[in-house]
Structures are given as C-alpha cells and as structure tokens.
Amino acid sequence: MTIYPPAPQAYQNKLALDYTHSQVAYVGYEGSVFHLSGPFAPVLGAQSGVVMQQIAHLDAPFKHLDNKGARQDGTTWYDSLYDPAEIDMIVELGGTDPASTRKVIADWFGAWDPRKLGKLCWFSPERGEWWCSVRMNKPVQDSFKADWYQSHGTAFTWSCRNDDAFWRSVDSVNQFDLNHASVITFDEGVTGGNFSLTVLGETVTLPFGSSSGDIQSGLEGLSTVGTGNVSVNPLGGSGSIFSIIFQGILGAIDLVGSFIGSFVGLLGGGGSLSTTQPGGPTASGHITLTNVGDQPAWPRYLLYGPGDFFIADGPGSQNFIEFGPLKENQVALLTTLPRLQGVIDVTPTQTPDPNQGSQTNNLITELINFVTNNNIPPLLQEFESFFGIQPPQGPFYSLLNGRFTTPVAPMLEGVGPEAVSIPCKIVGGNANSKIIASLTPMRRWPE
DSSP: OOEESSSOOHHHHHHHHHTOSOEEEEEOTTSOEEEEESTTSOOBTTBOEEEEEEEEOOSOOEEEEEEOOTTOSSOEEEEEEEOOEEEEEEEEEEOSSHHHHHHHHHHHHHTOOTTSOEEEEEEETTTEEEEEEEEEOSOOOOOOOTTTTTTTEEEEEEEEEETTOSEEOOOEEEEEESOEEEEEEEOTTOOEEEEEEEETTEEEEEETTOOHHHHHHHHHTSTTTOTTSEEEEEOSTTSOEEEEEEOBTTTTSOOTTTEEEEOTTEESSOEEEOOOEEOSSEEEEEEEEEOOSSSOBOOEEEEESSEEEEEESSTTOOOEEEEEEEOTTOEEEEEOOTTSOOEEEOOTTOOOOTTSOHHHHHHHHHHHHHHHTTOOOHHHHTTOBTTSOOOTTSOGGGGEESOOOOOBOOOBTTTBOOEEEEEEEEESOOTTOEEEEEEOOEESSOO
16 A cells, blocks of 8 residues: 555654644545645655645535515525535645655555545644545646646645535434443351442442342442433342333443442342343344434434334433334445435345345346336335345335434534434343444534
8 A cells, every 4th residue: 555655753653642733645546645735735845745735615505595585585495405525636746756755656646536435634733634535626737837747746726525515423323222220249158247239330229128229229329320221120029139220311331340239248148140141032222323414314223123113303301213013134224314224134144035036136227227217216125135135024124113304413613522322222132132323423514
C-alpha cells in the first residue's frame, strides 16, 4: 500500500502529539493514503507527497421545498433537500527529484476514479474523525509549465464529489439480548451472618434469611440498578435458593463479570452465585444510542433469531414495530431509513430450499434483469435475500408489521451529545436471540 509521506519525521510526530492541529487525508479507492494537511502532511522538497493548499465547498448545497399561493404573502416552507457536495481543492504535488515527482502524480491520479469511491478524512481534536466518500468530479482544467518536473512539483485544481452530501463518523452501536438471570445458593449448614451483592461496582450487604422481596429491594436501592430493573424469586422451599433476573434498562447489558456475590460473612457455611447467563424466553428493555451529528439519524437493527422482535418507532415511543418470527440461527437486517430497502435476509448459513430449483431461479433472475434493464426496482429488492435464497417463511418483508417514521434527533451544539433509549422486546427467544443496533452520525461540516 502506498502512503505519502511514507514515514513521519520526528517533529511531525511531535506536532501530532501536541493534539492541536486538524488533519486531512485522502484514502484512494485502491487503498493508497495521502496526508494532505496537518502534522503528517509532507514538507515538499524534503518529502514526496501531496499538500492541500486550499479547500472549498465542504458543505453541500441545498434547496428549500416551498409552496406559494397566488395571493399569499411570503411562502410556505415544507422541507430542505441537500444536493451532492462538490468539494474543490488546490493541491500541490511534488517529489524530491523529477522521477519521484512523476510517481507522486501518477499515484495521485491512480487513486481517483469517477466511477469509484475513495474517502476524504478530516480529524480535529474537538470533533474526532469525520469522513465522506468521494469520487473524481471533473477533469483537471489547469494548464502547466513545460518544466514542472524539473521544478519538483506543480499545483492542481482538484474537484471531487460527495454523493451523500454529509460527513460521517464512527457508528454508535448497542446490543440488546434476553434478560440475564443468576442463581444464589446457600449451603445447608448456614445459620446466620451476612452476604453482599455487587452490581456494576456498587454493593449491598444483606443478612442471611432475607426474603426474595428483601433481596430485590436491596438491589433496587443501588444506583446502578434502580426500581423495576431486577426481579428476585425463590427457587427452593427452604429459602436457600433464589433466582435473580435483570430487566428493563439492564436487560440490554451483559452483566457477566459485573454481578458478583461475596459470602465470606456467613456463619456455618457459605454460598455461591451462578454464572450470569440469559434466562427466560421474553426480554423487554431499551437500546441506547447516541447521535453526535447535526442531522437526524435512522438506526439499523440486526435481529438474531429465534423469536419475535418488537422495536419502538424512535426514542421513548410506545408504538412498536413488529418483526418475526425468526427461526433459530436466522439473521435479518432491518433498516429504518424510509427511502432504503427495509428488510434483508443476511443469514450466513442459508441452504437453498429444495423447492426452489436453480434453473427456475436463474430464469426468473434473467427475466427480471431483462425487463428492468438490470436496474431492479426497490420494491422487487425488498423481497430478495442478500444471498439470493428465499427464507423458509417466504419473503422476509411479509414478517414486518409496521413502519418506522421517527429518527434519532441530532445533537444540539449548545447541549452536547445525549444518549437516547429506544424501547424493545424479544418474545419466544433463547440464549442466541439478540438485537444489535447501530446509528451513523452525519454532519454538514467536519469541524
């Protein structure tokens, strides 16, 4: 892989460690990396590479959708829609001799293509890393002197296009699975004393002989648990075995290693806390996501069967969208952005249905491609499997009941990022059932 400059010098490393400079880099569609601005940008004459002298139009243009009556003062605004961002840069390309200069120019041109996407990356200490997928937008319009190789470099006006309009950053990701259940068991010889339970770093101490209600109240008193997020029930008539099930906001948290019992304070014997593991066929709780962008964000959900899945239409909503039932080991991708394909079967271990003959499938595919000129409408795509194999339940889209209409609101600049909770539930699942949610933050401007 080609990197310019190939190795930073000592003072460039120091600048990076000072953590005060923004950094701009371009990653070509074939993997080459060009540090354009910031501490790792090349010092032309001493290093080969590309230096960004100027950049414009980082934010995408937009249009207002209005409606104006014949006798109306002003106008009625409905929405604003963004066009692709056409980013213009002035970059200077150079090497340490004519041969290296020619190689830099060849590598730079080779990293761009109007048909393929590279990545323009922008890092600042305050915002972190943001990037956009860009393609070559216009041919080079500049004229050049005959001796540009002899002078070890020249400047280009370079135009690229961000089709998606916005800059993106690292996804916010969260997982929800079945409630976690643990079992406390006391030895038969215990006559008294105390035991303690620790949840996410906070501890409650209880006397031996506490009822299930006492244990539940003690755990709910911890700030890391809270009321309604744990259920304790006796499993033995002698009061020596208790089941502890975490639910609510703790239903989405893996407490293995974070729920600990200590029984050294007991008299006449000891006790044990079983390894925390998923329990019960039903789980309800929340998925927590954070949108650090300035645009509304639409979550994506990976649903792992078995079970029926219920996901609320946005933070705090009680309007649940239902999907299922999924069978054991089935995986579905649920996309909430209205303009994208809603459901895709992404089960990695699919096997063809014997009733779906390969010749028939090939014929249908050829017919669809012929009729649509190889441009399959989204409506047809919604009924397809990612691997081209129809699930045993039939079209996955038929398992979806409801429609997502509410995104996660953007971050308010004066407030900062805030986590939001999206209610969800799994019914009829087992230890393999879970929901993995992700959200891609988007901004108009990378800094």
